[in-house]
Amino acid sequence: MNKEGLKVDELIGHVGPLLTAAQRKKGILIHALQEAQEEHNYLPEDVLESLAAALDIPTGEVYSIASFYKQFYFQPRGRHVVCVCVGTPCHVRGSGEVLERMEEAFEVSRGGTTPDLSLTLETVGCVGCCGLAPVVTVDGRVVGDVTPQTVQKIVDLVEAT
Ligand code: FES
Structure with a gap:
């Protein structure tokens, strides 16, 4: 609550549920990217496209988020x-x-x-x-x-x- 006693939901109005949905998807996306990389040892393009489709997030955004983190690789890596x-x-x-x-x-x-x-x-x-x-x-x-x-x-x- 803020000084006027308004809750967060009241302060941000209809934007709240939208932000929550987007944040939830991105939170899931990071975990999904980590799991996919664990399985493939890198993030193949078709995996990125499949994750984008499954989460209903544009492929470009998935790539943009993944490329922000140094932990993700887009080329095959050695054992x-x-x-x-x-x-x-x-x-x-x-x-x-x-x-x-x-x-x-x-x-x-x-x-x-x-x-x-x-x-x-x-x-x-x-x-x-x-x-x-x-x-x-x-x-x-x-x-x-x-x-x-x-x-x-x-x-x-x-x-x-
Ligand atoms: S420069 Fe710090 S460990 Fe090499």
């Missing part, structure tokens, strides 16, 4: 995700060369996924472990003090799992 930190502390300590070695070893460019979908190689601005620079994450696990020489250990670890 493993290796992420090389290229933030300034990591860069200064040689992450550029680490990245080059990773690209050579996995035969994929940054941002890319191997054709067999075994691996996606990404870069990130900082993972919050600058004291361990240069840092790589392997499926979310932090590996610090990475050198070009230790890249092969990471490659072996990923290929063994």
